[in-house]
Structure formats: C-alpha cells, structure tokens
Amino acid sequence: NAGVMQNPRHLVRRRGQEARLRCSPMKGHSHVYWYRQLPEEGLKFMVYLQKENIIDESGMPKERFSAEFPKEGPSILRIQQVVRGDSAAYFCASSGGASQPQHFGDGTRLSIL
Amino acid sequence: TQLLEQSPQFLSIQEGENLTVYCNSSSVFSSLQWYRQEPGEGPVLLVTVVTGGEVKKLKRLTFQFGDARKDSSLHITAAQPGDTGLYLCAGLRGGGGGADGLTFGKGTHLIIQP
Numbered sequence: 001n002a003g004v005m006q007n008p009r010h011l012v013r014r015r016g017q018e019a020r021l022r023c024s025p026m027k028g029h030s031h032v033y034w035y036r037q038l039p040e041e042g043l044k045f046m047v048y049l050q051k052e053n054i055i056d057e058s059g060m061p062k063e064r065f066s067a068e069f070p071k072e073g074p075s076i077l078r079i080q081q082v083v084r085g086d087s088a089a090y091f092c093a094s095s096g097g098a099s100q101p102q103h104f105g106d107g108t109r110l111s112i113l
Numbered sequence: 114t115q116l117l118e119q120s121p122q123f124l125s126i127q128e129g130e131n132l133t134v135y136c137n138s139s140s141v142f143s144s145l146q147w148y149r150q151e152p153g154e155g156p157v158l159l160v161t162v163v164t165g166g167e168v169k170k171l172k173r174l175t176f177q178f179g180d181a182r183k184d185s186s187l188h189i190t191a192a193q194p195g196d197t198g199l200y201l202c203a204g205l206r207g208g209g210g211g212a213d214g215l216t217f218g219k220g221t222h223l224i225i226q227p
Contacts, residue, residue, distance in 0.1 A: 004155070033214055043156070043201070045214025056213045091155050093215075099207060101146060102215060104155035 004029075004094050004105035005074075012111045013082050021077040021108045025094030032075045033102060034067060037089040049075060055098075079110075087112045116140050117204055119218030127226050128194060134187040134221045136202035145185045146215065147176055148201040156201055192225045199223070 005024040013019050025032050034046040048056040049069040060067065064082075069075040079086055089109050093102035118137045126132055136145070144163045148156035160169050162178035162185060169176045173196075175188040185202055201220045206212035 006155075035214070035217075042219040043203075043215070043217040045216070048213045059214060098213060099143065099205065101144075101158055101161045103158055104148075106153070106155045 004092055004103055006090075006092050006105035006108050008108060009106065010109045010111070012113060014113045015083055016081050019079040019082050019086070019110055021079075021090050021092075021110070022074040023077070023092030023094075023105060024074040025092075026103055029094035029096050029103075031095045031098060031100075032069050033093045033095070034075075034077050035091045035093065035104075037091060037107070039088075043091065046077075082110075082112050084112045086110060116216045117202060117218040119202055119221055121221060122219065123222045123224075125224040125226060126192060129191055132189050132192055132223070134189075134200055134202075134223070135184070136186065136204075136218055137184045138204060138216075139183065140204070140206065140216075141182050142204035142216075143182070143207045144205045145178055145182070146203045146205070147185070147187055148203060150199045150201060150220070156203075189223075192223075194225045194227050197223060197225050 004026050007022050030051055032049045035043045037043045046059040047067045052071050064080045066078045089107045091104050091107045093104045095102045120135050146161050147159045150156045160176045165180045165182045167178045173190045177186045199220045199222055203215040203217045
C-alpha cells in the first residue's frame, strides 16, 4: 500500500495522559501536514513539516501539542496531558512539494475519557 | 472566520438529476482541491484546479475554478446513488503564515436517492 498510513486508527486516553499519533507519508513524498477535524466542524490545518524541519506550525495550539518528522521513521504528532477537548479525528496528509496536491490518510480517532 | 463557504450544506436529490455545489471565498487561492470523504475514512482527492477559469471533467463530474481564483463549483450530471458522500473543497494560498496548509470548507453532504 503506497498511500498515507496513519496509526493507530483509534486511540483512547484518560485525561492527563499522552497521545502519540503516527503518520508515514506516501512513497516519494517528503512534505507532511497534520489537520484536526472536530465534530460538526471542517478540517483545520495544524502544522506543516519536511524532514527534520517544522515549516509552519501556526495552526498548532500553543501548549501541549508538538510535532516532528525525523530523518528516519514516521511523523509524530504528540499531545501531552490530554483533555476532553482534544477528542477529534486527526488526519495526516503528504505531498511531493509545497504546492503539490495533498493526499490524506484515514486518520486517527482520539477519544479522551 | 470561515474563509471558504460551501453551499448547499445538505442536498438530497433523486437519481438522474443534475446538481451543482458551490465553494466561495473573498480570498485568492493559488490552487483549489475537491475531495470526497466517506464516514470513518480520510478525504480522497478528486481534482486540483490551478488556473483561473480552468474547467476539468472527471466522468460525470465537472469542476470549475473562477476567473479570479476565489471560487469554484462542482457539477454532477445524472447523479447516481454511488455519488452519495461528503464533498469538500479546499484552497491553498501558499506563502507561509498558515497559508501552506489547506483551508477547507465545511462540506456538502450529498444523498442520491434511487
């Protein structure tokens, strides 16, 4: 499967725990984007990364959220000390360049108890 | 502020009818994408339009980008039950400051009744 792979598909955490969401881009793509989809709302841009660099994190909450895309391995979206309001579907997309079409994974559904 | 307004939000029509979905903005986009999203899955890219006035056809679907690159439309001819789904438009402005991510509309929920 050469598409964007996200795991886990579903993640349940208790308030105060950490959540780690993983994204492997499409083969040949080095640009990764994270989006959040809250119930009844559209997809909202969070962060744009290239290998080992955060290019644009203007959509990321100022606290508790971080993202990385290391030289080797998948991109990680990390949420520390999760709260109920973090419950959402988190989608990753990848592209072959900054202005190229973005292809999405099937998302991680995060539920906070 | 919702930068991309999609209309209608919900649409239910009979098989065989034609329909148009609109995506409007006061902002200029360098490109605009249309996606279709099924429940529990990620958006699947249908088309990208880049040039003002551009028209692209995908079988019974016709996509148009406005001359000023601020709006777009999706027209479906002779709709079929398999066209049922959530259709999303997304614009890319580019240039940093949050503009490298796609700006999404809230989507049009389309139901085609047999």
